[in-house]
Amino acid sequence: MSDLPDLSAPDSDGADAFPEPVDDPLWKLEVVDYDRLREREVESWFTVANGRTGTRGSIEEGTAESSPATYVAGVYGRPPDSETEPELMLGPYWIYLAPRLLETHLSLDLGEILEHRRVLDFRQGILFRTWRQRLPSGVETRFRSARFASISDRALAALEAEGRSSDGFPITLVGEIPLPSAPSLEHVAFSRHDGLLNVELVARKGGRAWFSIGTSEVDNRLERMTAVSRAGLGSEPEISTDEALTNARNEGIRVLRDRHRSAWEQLWRSADVAVEGDPQAQLSLRFALYHLISSGDPESDLASIGARGLTGPAYQGHVFWDTEVFVLPFFLYTQPRVARNLLAYRYRTLPAARTRARNLGYRGALFAWESADDGEDCTPRMAVAPDGRVVPILTGLQEHHISADVGWAVWQYWEATRDEEFLLHCGAEILVETARFWASRADRGRDGRHHITHVIGPDEYHEDVNDNAFTNSLAKWNLERGLEIADLLNGIDPSRWQELVSRLGLHQTELADWGVVAQGLPSMFDPESKLYEEFAGFFQLEDIIAADLAPRPFAGDLLIGRERTRRSQLIKQADVLMLLHMLPNGLSRELVRANYRYYEPRTSHGSSLSPSIHSAVAASAGLYEEALTYFHMGAAVDLSDRMGNAALGVHLAAAGGLWQAAVIGFGGVRSQADCLRIDPRLPHSWSRLQFPLAWRGTNIKLAADRSRLEIDLDSAAMVALGDGRPRRLSSGRYRAELRGDRWSEAEEVKAPRSA
Amino acid sequence: MPGALAARVAALAVPANWKVTASRAVAADLAGALHASAAGRLVLFSPPSAGIPERLAQMLVPHDGTPATSAALQAIRHLPPGNHTEVVALHVAATNAPSEPGSFPALRMVDHDGHDWREWREEFRRRFFRCPPGVPVRLQVTAGLSPEVIVRTARMIPADLIVMGWGGVLKAGRALTLRAVCEATPCPVLLVPAPRGGRTHLRTEGARGHPMYRRRASIAHSGL
Numbered sequence: 008m009s010d011l012p013d014l015s016a017p018d019s020d021g022a023d024a025f026p027e028p029v030d031d032p033l034w035k036l037e038v039v040d041y042d043r044l045r046e047r048e049v050e051s052w053f054t055v056a057n058g059r060t061g062t063r064g065s066i067e068e069g070t071a072e073s074s075p076a077t078y079v080a081g082v083y084g085r086p087p088d089s090e091t092e093p094e095l096m097l098g099p100y101w102i103y104l105a106p107r108l109l110e111t112h113l114s115l116d117l118g119e120i121l122e123h124r125r126v127l128d129f130r131q132g133i134l135f136r137t138w139r140q141r142l143p144s145g146v147e148t149r150f151r152s153a154r155f156a157s158i159s160d161r162a163l164a165a166l167e168a169e170g171r172s173s174d175g176f177p178i179t180l181v182g183e184i185p186l187p188s189a190p191s192l193e194h195v196a197f198s199r200h201d202g203l204l205n206v207e208l209v210a211r212k213g214g215r216a217w218f219s220i221g222t223s224e225v226d227n228r229l230e231r232m233t234a235v236s237r238a239g240l241g242s243e244p245e246i247s248t249d250e251a252l253t254n255a256r257n258e259g260i261r262v263l264r265d266r267h268r269s270a271w272e273q274l275w276r277s278a279d280v281a282v283e284g285d286p287q288a289q290l291s292l293r294f295a296l297y298h299l300i301s302s303g304d305p306e307s308d309l310a311s312i313g314a315r316g317l318t319g320p321a322y323q324g325h326v327f328w329d330t331e332v333f334v335l336p337f338f339l340y341t342q343p344r345v346a347r348n349l350l351a352y353r354y355r356t357l358p359a360a361r362t363r364a365r366n367l368g369y370r371g372a373l374f375a376w377e378s379a380d381d382g383e384d385c386t387p388r389m390a391v392a393p394d395g396r397v398v399p400i401l402t403g404l405q406e407h408h409i410s411a412d413v414g415w416a417v418w419q420y421w422e423a424t425r426d427e428e429f430l431l432h433c434g435a436e437i438l439v440e441t442a443r444f445w446a447s448r449a450d451r452g453r454d455g456r457h458h459i460t461h462v463i464g465p466d467e468y469h470e471d472v473n474d475n476a477f478t479n480s481l482a483k484w485n486l487e488r489g490l491e492i493a494d495l496l497n498g499i500d501p502s503r504w505q506e507l508v509s510r511l512g513l514h515q516t517e518l519a520d521w522g523v524v525a526q527g528l529p530s531m532f533d534p535e536s537k538l539y540e541e542f543a544g545f546f547q548l549e550d551i552i553a554a555d556l557a558p559r560p561f562a563g564d565l566l567i568g569r570e571r572t573r574r575s576q577l578i579k580q581a582d583v584l585m586l587l588h589m590l591p592n593g594l595s596r597e598l599v600r601a602n603y604r605y606y607e608p609r610t611s612h613g614s615s616l617s618p619s620i621h622s623a624v625a626a627s628a629g630l631y632e633e634a635l636t637y638f639h640m641g642a643a644v645d646l647s648d649r650m651g652n653a654a655l656g657v658h659l660a661a662a663g664g665l666w667q668a669a670v671i672g673f674g675g676v677r678s679q680a681d682c683l684r685i686d687p688r689l690p691h692s693w694s695r696l697q698f699p700l701a702w703r704g705t706n707i708k709l710a711a712d713r714s715r716l717e718i719d720l721d722s723a724a725m726v727a728l729g730d731g732r733p734r735r736l737s738s739g740r741y742r743a744e745l746r747g748d749r750w751s752e753a754e755e756v757k758a759p760r761s762a
Numbered sequence: 763m764p765g766a767l768a769a770r771v772a773a774l775a776v777p778a779n780w781k782v783t784a785s786r787a788v789a790a791d792l793a794g795a796l797h798a799s800a801a802g803r804l805v806l807f808s809p810p811s812a813g814i815p816e817r818l819a820q821m822l823v824p825h826d827g828t829p830a831t832s833a834a835l836q837a838i839r840h841l842p843p844g845n846h847t848e849v850v851a852l853h854v855a856a857t858n859a860p861s862e863p864g865s866f867p868a869l870r871m872v873d874h875d876g877h878d879w880r881e882w883r884e885e886f887r888r889r890f891f892r893c894p895p896g897v898p899v900r901l902q903v904t905a906g907l908s909p910e911v912i913v914r915t916a917r918m919i920p921a922d923l924i925v926m927g928w929g930g931v932l933k934a935g936r937a938l939t940l941r942a943v944c945e946a947t948p949c950p951v952l953l954v955p956a957p958r959g960g961r962t963h964l965r966t967e968g969a970r971g972h973p974m975y976r977r978r979a980s981i982a983h984s985g986l
Contacts (some may be wrong), residue, residue: 044863320881390875614871
């Protein structure tokens with residue numbers, strides 16, 4: 008073999024050089040070799056997406072273990088045998104290649120694998136693969152590929168690949184593109200035109216999508232580009248795909264790739280959270296942020312973000328509260344336009360939410376616990392429990408807090424952006440209609456108070472409970488914001504408010520009733536113990552300490568049975584603590600700590616939504632090392648497959664929660680009516696934490712170590728440090744010192760602002 | 763080895779190319795059975811207290827989510843189709859996550875009850891076993907002390923045969939569940955050792971093997 012070329016040596020540089028991943032290990036996730044058992048998990052991790060399409064990280068030639076998929080965001084079809092569970096549309100498997108050396112099809116099981124390496128480069132948003140194989144004949148082959156879903160030209164995605172062999176014979180790569188086949192697809196057709204493959208997909212009782220795919224293969228090197236266009240329910244196609252693809256091919260794949268890389272650089276500048284001293288935390292954060300950024304689309308409001316984004320088949324692409332409460336806060340402060348588009352989905356589905364409320368005998372808008380493109384509730388009504396029994400699923404019927412969660416997200420958006428145009432035309436209506444729902448949802452009891460009964464809070468181990476503290480408090484908050492928005496809108500644009508009042512048939516008496524109901528809802532708070540009771544009667548249940556049962560996290564209802572769990576204080580996830588996390592203003596550290604100390608030991612963390620919120624709440628309670636433990640538990644949800652189902656997609660709520668743990672927890676960032684409050688505190692192993700924020704039109708960079716804070720603003724903003732008073736800081740760099748437990752006044756640094 | 767049962771076991775063993783130990787002495791002697799199985803043999807352990815079923819109507823396959831125990835599930839692949847055997851794949855969730863690479867234990871976190879267990883089952887089946895057509899399989903998940911749960915479930919079904927995969931390591935502190943089940947089993951136990959050494963076998967069929975992508979369209983391509 009000594010006279011054969013060395014295929015392990017890198018190619019020379021040059022304009023046509025094959026793209027390479029970055030060297031920095033903290034900007035990439037690398038998987039070496041091939042594990043048949045974990046392949047689908049790897050495929051989820053390695054998804055390349057741009058908010059419009061998501062292509063799982065399946066290897067190009069496929070294997071029996073693969074679950075290849077390209078998902079089309081916002082387009083759903085309805086299988087004929089399951090009217091209530093629409094699923095996200097699959098596009099063609101556009102990355103498919105069939106590498107051949109003469110008549111031999113190359114595959115991982117043909118001969119010996121010399122090297123198999125896949126690298127997801129977060130910084131560039133590109134998935135790389137290198138594969139060297141020794142064939143039974145002794146010939147060595149090398150295959151490389153790089154693929155991306157363009158973040159700069161969101162209708163486009165691209166694949167580059169090349170193959171070489173040690174005996175000098177060419178390796179051909181091109182293969183027939185597999186087309187999707189699913190019950191939710193009504194029609195799949197393809198045609199060839201001017202060297203392009205055009206595919207039309209029509210979802211059953213849903214939207215449509217078009218793909219154009221063009222491939223060039225010369226001298227062992229292949230370039231493929233694909234363009235996608237979507238049409239949601241009742242909407243027109245976004246673009247002409249063959250025109251978009253022709254333009255892209257005229258520019259060339261290198262131009263597209265360069266533009267894509269620049270766009271990622273820009274997005275990272277507005278989103279990266281840099282942690283020094285804890286490489287594992289850093290890598291986990293970048294993995295989470297990569298998937299969050301990949302899921303959002305600032306240019307289109309056709310789609311919301313499903314709980315697994317565009318990374319896998321789980322939950323069929325359905326949208327839950329995960330989006331508004333866990334994912335949206337990241338976008339609020341990094342790409343507000345994406346946050347607005349997510350809320351636009353809720354505005355578009357208001358009619359379905361109104362119908363849902365009306366059908367259940369209420370007024371206003373009750374958003375679906377699970378929804379697809381039309382906003383109809385598509386929560387399964389039954390499921391097979393672990394023990395094989397069929398059990399009813401009550402979340403769709405009782406987890407009504409989602410309406411307040413959506414209202415909360417609208418208000419967070421308003422607080423962070425002061426986007427009057429959105430508030431006037433969409434946000435106010437959502438807040439009014441959700442407030443209206445809560446006023447009708449609460450019943451006046453014999454005790455003269457108002458009660459919200461038969462609900463499920465975030466802790467889903469306890470169904471059909473009354474006066475859940477989380478639900479009551481969010482409902483009260485929603486009613487108060489409904490009243491506030493009435494005053495606000497009347498002040499900003501009285502004619503718009505009058506139009507809304509008239510269109511919604513809103514009467515002054517109804518508004519007065521909101522105030523009465525809000526005041527009448529029990530908070531479930533005991534001032535003496537400073538504890539919230541999770542729901543009426545919770546403290547009378549069997550007291551179970553989760554850590555005494557098993558190492559956490561664990562599924563409590565599996566371990567001790569559904570019935571005993573229901574009769575105990577074992578809880579699934581942050582519930583009271585979720586309330587403290589979502590509505591933190593005005594809470595003392597003493598109160599937060601008392602509730603954390605009570606509820607944390609009783610929590611099994613049987614949900615991926617739990618650890619990161621515990622991290623953020625622990626940090627706000629001043630328990631920084633516990634916060635770090637939970638941060639790492641949250642980080643492990645997908646990267647250590649703690650859920651056990653990363654194979655079916657990445658958990659975006661866990662990713663969003665991790666950002667919240669870092670920025671809201673350790674960074675101490677809170678948006679308040681009059682200012683942005685900042686109070687960063689780091690755990691011992693973190694020597695520095697740095698992140699950017701967009702807040703009310705100002706781009707802010709924060710960098711904190713254990714005793715010093717640097718703030719860089721590109722325009723004036725009202726800022727408060729710790730529990731200090733708000734102060735207007737003009738554009739410039741500022742520094743503050745941590746003295747004891749308090750931050751000093753921010754002092755301007757005269758040095759030029761950082762780039 | 764009892765006649766009818768031995769024939770059934772032979773049906774499992776031949777396609778798998780396993781060496782079958784069929785000694786009456788070993789069949790009732792646990793230590794001997796474990797040694798024979800540790801040597802890579804398929805061993806049917808049938809203590810005197812266990813009944814001898816006439817046929818294999820119900821087969822219990824315990825599993826802890828590790829690749830080692832998946833050897834038992836692989837054995838199921840070789841059941842003759844249409845033989846009216848129902849397989850109950852019993853996953854006993856451990857309180858500590860298994861450390862063996864590639865393990866797929868029961869969910870520790872369940873975000874959405876309506877979906878997560880269904881999806882976990884799908885992934886579990888894809889990862890560890892494929893059943894021949896016509897053989898009904900129930901995948902059941904439970905918690906508790908493994909040997910007790912397995913024996914209790916075997917009695918409850920009632921199972922004609924327990925098929926147990928194991929790592930084939932007899933050192934102190936290992937194979938505890940297997941030993942405990944064999945000591946209390948109400949029916950014969952088929953011991954299936956995990957395959958030794960070597961890399962995981964890869965079967966590469968290409969994306970055309972995936973049901974979501976059956977149709978193909980010729981890809982147009984041209985020179986640069």
